[in-house]
Amino acid sequence: MGALAEATAGRLVYVMGPSGVGKDSLLDAARRRHPEWLVAHRYITRPSSASEDSVSLSCAEFAWRRQAGLFCLDWQAHGLDYALGLEVRAWLERGATVLVNGSRRALPLAEARFPRQLRPVMVTARPEVLRERLQQRGRESREQIAARLERHRQLERACPGVHRLDNSGALETTLVALEAWLAEECVS
Numbered sequence: 001m002g003a004l005a006e007a008t009a010g011r012l013v014y015v016m017g018p019s020g021v022g023k024d025s026l027l028d029a030a031r032r033r034h035p036e037w038l039v040a041h042r043y044i045t046r047p048s049s050a051s052e053d054s055v056s057l058s059c060a061e062f063a064w065r066r067q068a069g070l071f072c073l074d075w076q077a078h079g080l081d082y083a084l085g086l087e088v089r090a091w092l093e094r095g096a097t098v099l100v101n102g103s104r105r106a107l108p109l110a111e112a113r114f115p116r117q118l119r120p121v122m123v124t125a126r127p128e129v130l131r132e133r134l135q136q137r138g139r140e141s142r143e144q145i146a147a148r149l150e151r152h153r154q155l156e157r158a159c160p161g162v163h164r165l166d167n168s169g170a171l172e173t174t175l176v177a178l179e180a181w182l183a184e185e186c187v188s
């Protein structure tokens with residue numbers, strides 16, 4: 001039996017939060033600290049960028065894979081298509097802890113698809129911090145940044161009751177809080 005197979009059940013740590021809050025940064029830091037945590041890449045219909053670990057697909061490629069049943073979860077946002085691949089189910093079946101950058105709006109679908117494994121968590125930051133980080137990242141145009149901030153205003157009260165991690169401060173502090181939350185869940 002491999003190390004993963006010894007675990008009793010996999011869990012899907014579904015990391016949500018407004019654009020620019022630091023989800024990809026947190027996942028990247030988590031992966032570097034924890035080789036045993038599997039960060040699922042997303043399939044997205046936008047060019048790859050240095051700030052995230054995703055697989056870039058054309059709209060035709062995405063549509064083909066979707067109808068072929070190669071995704072375990074997919075959603076739309078910001079005029080783009082996003083998906084998680086079937087590999088996530090295989091990893092969970094082996095008992096792995098899988099982390100992903102998820103959508104607040106797609107949370108009900110994720111809960112329906114992964115009723116036993118889903119562990120939703122919301123990353124937050126103060127509004128002025130969000131704006132500054134989006135500008136500093138430089139992936140989106142000024143108009144796209146405004147649209148993302150507006151989407152956040154609409155979704156601000158989404159997902160009540162979900163565990164929250166404040167990333168207004170240092171990323172390391174947020175990572176330690178994530179580690180503590182997941183460790184606590186293992187013993188409770």
Ligand SMILES: Nc1ncnc2c1ncn2[C@@H]1O[C@H](COP(=O)(O)OP(=O)(O)O)[C@@H](O)[C@H]1O
Pocket residue numbers: 017018019020021022023024025026051101133134136137167168169170171172
């Ligand atoms: N705790 C932090 N302190 C300072 N900068 C951060 C922190 N977390 C993320 N960032 C920066 O903010 C920007 C947006 O982070 P990113 O991880 O791309 O956010 P998201 O995936 O939530 O949209 C990036 O430039 C990143 O380096």
Ligand SMILES: O=P(O)(O)OC[C@H]1O[C@H](OP(=O)(O)OP(=O)(O)O)[C@H](O)[C@@H]1O
Pocket residue numbers: 016017018019020023024052077078082101102103104105106151155
């Ligand atoms: O429903 P929402 O919670 O608003 O999420 C919408 C989308 O935004 C994020 O992706 P993306 O990488 O495009 O954006 P971000 O990293 O800037 O948040 C997230 O993974 C969702 O796909």
